[in-house]
Amino acid sequence: MSELVRLQIDGQEVAVPKGVTIIEAAARIQIDIPHLCHLNGLVPSSACRLCLVELEGTKDLVVSCARGVREGMVVWTRTERVLAARRFVLELIWSAHPGDCTTCEKSGRCELQKYTYEVGIERNRFPLRRDEQPIDTTNPLIERNPSLCILCGRCVRICRMRNGNNVFDFVSRGITTRVTTAFEKPLQESGCTFCGSCVSVCPVGSLVERQRRFRGREWELKTTETVCPYCGGGCKLLLDTTKDQIVRARTEKKDDYLCVRGKFGWDYALSKERLKTPLIKKEGTLEECSWDEALSSIAKRLAKIKETRGPEALGGLVSANYPSETLYLFGKFVRAGLGTNNLDSSVRLLSWPTLSGFIQAFGRMDVVATLSEIEAADTLLVLDSEVAVKNPMVGVKVRKALKTPKKGAEGANLITIDSRKTTVAGLSHLHLQPRPGTATVLLDGMIKVILSEGLYDQEFVAANCSNFQEFSARFLEMELDVEAITGVAEEAVLAAGRLYAGQGQKAVIIFSPETSDRHMVARIINLLLLTGRVNGGVFPSLLHSNLWGAAEVGVVSEFYPGYRPVEAATARKELENLWGVSLPSEPGLSAIEMIQAAAESIFGMYILGENPVASFPDKASMVRGLAALDFLVVQDIFLTETAQLADVVLPGVSFAESSGTFTNAEGRVQELNRVLPSQTKPDWEIIAEISTRMGYPLSYHSEREIAAELKTLVSEFSGPRNSAFRLVLTEAEEISAEPDREYPYRLMIGATLFGFGDGSWTRRSEISRLETPYIGMSPQDVQSLGVVAGTRVLVSSRRGRITTTIKVDESLPAGLVFMPAHHPEGNSLTSASLDPVTKSPRFELAAASIDRLQESEPESQCAGDRSLLNLNQTSGIAKWN
């Protein structure tokens, strides 16, 4: 705690830390000094002059939002003089304000309205008005009404601070001053990421969410706190609703952050395309049917397969976007009800090498850093990860870490290892750009530096890593020409190794589990062990909202809840006792294996919320497999590509209609609360009912009951910490196909800001209008191919071909092309080769060729291509990478 300063405000004594402003000090003793341009967390701008107060010993009134406290200050906030000045400022602001409160969305929450009313300004007495300006509706998410702007500059400052963007600025002078974009361009062409922060901080109705226009007044709204379903960041989301509608998403404090998906992406839950009734396939087409017909048909047909072919002919697959309670119940249903360990989830594809690797290496997951630990770190090592796009919240924390003073430094050191020039790479002190697919070798290079220069934490290693000597000897023997393989200069690797290993420094590695295979994870673990950072030393930026939870509650084939191995007899006994059945002892198949085994050993599948046709690699083989099943049930909220292949489709609920918990990427368990009444039945109820009909009763009354049962099995961060750690030596395999004459490019598929998962949610949200399906290419490649942004092209790999549109992406190096993971057809190009240990698809960069589309060539079906903006307009959002 820094030293306290004592002062007097309106006769009250207050002691506050040094560096605090008068307005903040006053707030601590519940004295609210009116203010418009000031907002906690933003640099003061002293623009509005509303917060003036009288300070004894000073002739002029002082700006309380900018003046720091001093010992012995005597401040008066409500003297005649102050009140007169305040009234003057408000009257002046009001003189230039249209004051159309009747239809203004901010009415009721507007700060100008509040103060004007408080001061009692009846009408505008001044003669001059500002010219009315047209309302800007050129983007789908944020409506700007410049006539209402009071020039407080909060939007300018928050955008700059948070995104490093200069989307808005002041132009012109005097009464014609405006806050606007450069050259009055639409937001999407001004580098805006649509985080909506500016909307949240705007004190008036100048910036509002378009989604809410005329759908509910402030005082009619009910607020429910829940969690954003869109990434492992797990931001707290306050949803404001009228009876059956979400009107707006917001944060608790005005200056808290949400990204575009959290702020604007909830509208898919209200989509007209939501499934409302069960569907059953009759003569090849899906028809609406009653719940009873659907459920009894499912129970009957699954039971029949179980009877004739054995329980191991069935399989269950679930998406990690459901609350842990639903996931747990699904796992229990599959293992105990259906009687098979063929149970898996999207965890397998998106984070299994990481989560299983960590639990094996450390025993406990507290090796993972919290978001505030990222902010406080001395050094950040960001690996192959466009965090600012995947977990935008983490991107904000990284930016904050750079500005948070550390001992002996103004901010954190940032090292980025990425072949792309990502946003984070642009902020880095050290950016190593290995050839695509060679980051693992680069990490080996860093490990070598740490070993050969003796930079490891000798005490920790001696005490905890039993095989250090052996590891070190073997590692140093290994031939390793990092520069030749990765193309990164030796000095840069040296510098990175030294910077990262810095003794006594807190360092956090941030990486992407969905692109990190077993070998990459092994190297990360080695780095953590060598530097003794086994407590909060790493942050896996998890793509989906409940990947951590899904692994923890045991919806992966080899683990029961709480990472109890299925093979372990003791664990099985424990679960058999709790669940009251005998459980199969043979291990189950993983997600992709199940579909690959369709019609050979798997004949019936129950898929909850997952969409393998779109989001699993090698689309063609997924379609083949799922179509070959005797019976397929899909439970989802939309008729996804996978649901279209189903025999029975059950309508589930969206996050807004669900309760339960999500565990985010820091391992924090957070409550998801029901915001809207269910449009159909809660997912867990559907599962319970089917199980009951199949003779294994699951009778719960609420998610809470399930949660209570789950609590007996899963503890925070799982298990005790391992007593000794082992450094792992694995030989990374180069699996990505080398580009050749026929397929000269390497194709990377990854996340973008405006899409999510299989795209089935975002495609039905307004946010998708900001991004059309595309393939990103470096400026060099675009030039040598002779195409321009917007050219239609045919992308082919050894697996398949699709058509899409070129976008110039300056973050890419030549030879690497990028496609959003939610591109509806993207997985036609990828292959599903599995790692033998983790059974996850190996992350590979497919070799691809790109050709200008000839007129005669038929376009492939692009289900997601429903953009309303043409490409020229969207190309301005090229900032995400």
Next chain:
Amino acid sequence: MKPVGEVCAVVNTLEFLAKVKFCARCWSCMVGSAQVSGLLRKLTRGEGVPEDFQLLGLLSFGMKETARCKGGKEAAGVLADLLSSEEYVAHVENRRCPQRSCSGLTTYRVVAERCAMCGLCKQVCPEGAVLGEEYLPYLADNVPYTISAEKCTKCGLCLPVCAENAIELV
């Protein structure tokens, strides 16, 4: 009557406001100074109402208290000086501009004693505001020259053409 040409304090203040360097980042300057100019211009046009004079008082107080930059406070000072000057009082209370620089508070008049009845002013007047006829000897009912206050726009074109200096501003 003061000589024509030198401007009055109100116009002076307007000119000062147009030149003063504001930081232009607070409402006092951005809108306050514009409101001051607006009100003063209204006054020069002769359209001032008592409430405007109150507002000017408020602006002078408010800008001094709240302006962020030196320019703003200076402008507030100049305005305060104006408001306490005799000239300003003349403008407000007598609805007269002693310097005759405020068109709205000035009337053009032909001084009959000096008028030679040459009719040159009538010829130049673009508004047809000059009434009267050229003097014809032995005609008893000739019409002397006068200026219609309704029509006159106070453009001043008639002043230089009159050799007798017979047109005056009051």
